[in-house]
Amino acid sequence: xxxxxxxxxxxxxxxxxxxxxxxxAAAQPTPTPAPPTAQAPxxxxxMWGDVLxxxxxxxxxxxxVRVAMQNGEATTLTQSSVTVRSADGFTRTWQxxxxxxxxxxxxxxxxxxxxxxxxxMIAGKVTNATASPNATAAPATYTAQVVFVHSPPPSS
Numbered sequence: 001x002x003x004x005x006x007x008x009x010x011x012x013x014x015x016x017x018x019x020x021x022x023x024x025a026a027a028q029p030t031p032t033p034a035p036p037t038a039q040a041p042x043x044x045x046x047m048w049g050d051v052l053x054x055x056x057x058x059x060x061x062x063x064x065v066r067v068a069m070q071n072g073e074a075t076t077l078t079q080s081s082v083t084v085r086s087a088d089g090f091t092r093t094w095q096x097x098x099x100x101x102x103x104x105x106x107x108x109x110x111x112x113x114x115x116x117x118x119x120x121m122i123a124g125k126v127t128n129a130t131a132s133p134n135a136t137a138a139p140a141t142y143t144a145q146v147v148f149v150h151s152p153p154p155s156s
Contacts, residue, residue: 052086055126068142069123070094071150077116082144084122094122094144104149119150 053070072086076093083093102109114120124145128138 052088053090053092066126067123068092068126069121071121072119074114074116074118074120077114082114082122082147084120092142094124094142097124097143097145100144100147102147102149109149114147114149121148121150122146 051069051071053068053072055066055068057064058067059065070084070086070090070092072084072090074082075085075091076083079096081093081095083091085091102113104113122144124143127141127143
C-alpha cells in the first residue's frame with residue numbers, strides 16, 4: 001500500500017513537473033532513506049520499483065482532480081490511444097491528450113515516437129469516474145498527459 005501511495009505521488013508530481021496540472025501547496029510525506037542494500041534504478045529500469053498501476057486525487061488550483069498512472073508495456077497503439085499491460089496482467093487503454101508530453105531518459109520526444117512493445121510509465125487525468133462501483137454511468141476515460149519511456153521495444 002505504501003509503494004502505491006508513493007507511486008501515485010511521484011506520478012502526480014511528474015504531471016506537475018511536465019506542466020500537465022497546476023498545483024497548490026500540499027503536505028508531502030517525509031522521505032525515508034533507502035536501505036543500504038537498495039540501489040537506485042539505472043536508466044531504462046522502472047524508476048517506480050514495484051508500483052504497477054494506481055489512482056488518486058490531486059489538489060489543484062481548480063479543485064481536486066482524479067489522476068492515474070500505470071507502468072507496463074504498450075501492447076496496442078493508434079493515432080488517438082495506447083493500451084498498456086502491466087506485469088500483473090492489468091490492462092488499460094489511455095486516450096492520447098493533445099498536450100501529451102513524452103520523455104525518454106532525459107530527452108523530450110514527439111508523441112509519434114511511441115511504439116508498440118515499449119516499456120513505459122503513463123499518467124494522466126481520469127474523467128467520468130464514479131465514486132461507487134455500483135453506479136450506472138459512462139465508463140471512466142483515462143487521458144494520458146505524460147509518458148516516460150523506460151526502454152524501447154525489442155528490435156526484431
